[in-house]
Amino acid sequence: xxxxxxxxxxxxxxxxxxxxxxxxxxxxxxxxxxxxxxxxxxxxxxxxxxxxxxxxxxxxxxxxxxxxxxxxxxxxxxxxxxxxxxxxxxxxxxxxxxxxxxxxxxxxxxxxxxx
Amino acid sequence: xxxxxxxxxxxxxxxxxxxxxxxxxxxxxxxxxxxxxxxxxxxxxxxxxxxxxxxxxxxxxxxxxxxxxxxxxxxxxxxxxxxxxxxxxxxxxxxxxxxxxxxxxxxxxxxxxx
Numbered sequence: 001x002x003x004x005x006x007x008x009x010x011x012x013x014x015x016x017x018x019x020x021x022x023x024x025x026x027x028x029x030x031x032x033x034x035x036x037x038x039x040x041x042x043x044x045x046x047x048x049x050x051x052x053x054x055x056x057x058x059x060x061x062x063x064x065x066x067x068x069x070x071x072x073x074x075x076x077x078x079x080x081x082x083x084x085x086x087x088x089x090x091x092x093x094x095x096x097x098x099x100x101x102x103x104x105x106x107x108x109x110x111x112x113x114x115x
Numbered sequence: 116x117x118x119x120x121x122x123x124x125x126x127x128x129x130x131x132x133x134x135x136x137x138x139x140x141x142x143x144x145x146x147x148x149x150x151x152x153x154x155x156x157x158x159x160x161x162x163x164x165x166x167x168x169x170x171x172x173x174x175x176x177x178x179x180x181x182x183x184x185x186x187x188x189x190x191x192x193x194x195x196x197x198x199x200x201x202x203x204x205x206x207x208x209x210x211x212x213x214x215x216x217x218x219x220x221x222x223x224x225x226x227x228x229x
Contacts, residue, residue, distance in 0.1 A: 031215050042204060042219045043159065059116070092158060096215055104149060104208075104215055106158045 002027055002095050004107035012113045018081045021110045023093035028073035034066070037090040037109075046091075049076045083114045117142040119207050121220025129228050134195050136223045138205035139187040145207040148188045149217070150179060153202045162203075163190070195227045 003026040013019050023032060034046040046066055047057040055068040069077045080087050090111050096104040118141040128134050140148075146167035151159035165172045165179045165188065172179050176195075181188040192199055202224050206217040 033215050033217075035217075042222050043206075043217070044219070045216055048216060094215065094217075103161060103164070104217060105161070106151075109158045 001103065002029070002105045004093060004095060004105055006091075006093060006107040006110050008110055009108060010111040010113075012115060013083050015084055015114055017083055018079055019083065019112065020077050020079045021091050021093075021112075023076045023078070023107055025074045025095050029095040030073070031095070032070065032076045033094045034068065034076075034078045035092045035094060035106075037092065039088065043092065046078070080112065083112075085114045088112060088114045117145060117207055117209060117218040119205060119218050119220040121205050121223060123223060124221060125224045125226070127226045127228065128195050130195060130197060132195055134190075134192045134199070134225055134227075136190045136203055136205070136225070137187060138189070138207075138220045139185075140207045140218075141186065142207070142209055143183075143186065144209045145186075147208040148179070148181060149206050149208075150190050151204045151206065153204065153222075155201075159204060192225075195225075197227050197229050200225055200227045 005024045007022045032049045035043045036046050037043045045058050046061045047055045049055045049068050049070040051070045051073050067079045090109045092109045093107045121138045149164035150162050152162045153159045163174050163177050163179050165181050176193045178191040202222045204222050205220040208217050
């Protein structure tokens with residue numbers, strides 16, 4: 001199984017600031033995915049990050065608010081920009097699912113609280 | 116896009132009883148259906164999954180069934196234990212180049228009483 005490390009694991013952020021979350025995988029993967037889980041809610045896909053191309057965002061999420069980088073096949077970052085209390089969430093990266101036999105794994109998550 | 120509905124939102128059972136959680140999906144192209152267990156303060160953990168070419172899959176006390184015609188799938192937990200208490204999420208993926216893109220259900224809070 002893939003080992004996925006996320007940093008930071010938790011943070012308390014000031015309103016109006018930006019925070020970058022890092023996701024490191026122990027093997028090369030084609031696609032990485034970023035999800036958001038608001039308090040007491042389910043997981044929602046923010047975007048798909050492919051190495052060498054622009055990230056693909058889901059409806060309701062825009063690049064200006066959630067810029068993503070994917071510099072190589074084992075690493076990605078998600079920035080939450082100009083944060084407001086509504087951005088308080090768990091942000092999770094995931095990998096896998098590249099084919100019918102591949103399991104989808106989640107990182108440990110980054111718990112962000114915006115005050 | 117895909118829409119996944121999950122029921123019930125909360126489920127309370129006595130230890131040793133069975134628990135069943137049901138999900139329906141809207142996109143007939145979906146062909147991968149994982150179930151995740153999330154304990155408080157932790158990430159979702161895959162507990163079982165099923166692909167569209169299979170109708171049922173079992174792993175010890177956990178089983179998942181899939182009805183492609185009706186577009187619904189269910190999680191069955193037998194002989195429940197207090198440590199099964201958690202939030203359970205179903206999800207669906209349409210596969211292909213989008214295989215890793217999951218649409219999640221709303222979640223079910225399962226409480227197993229000793």
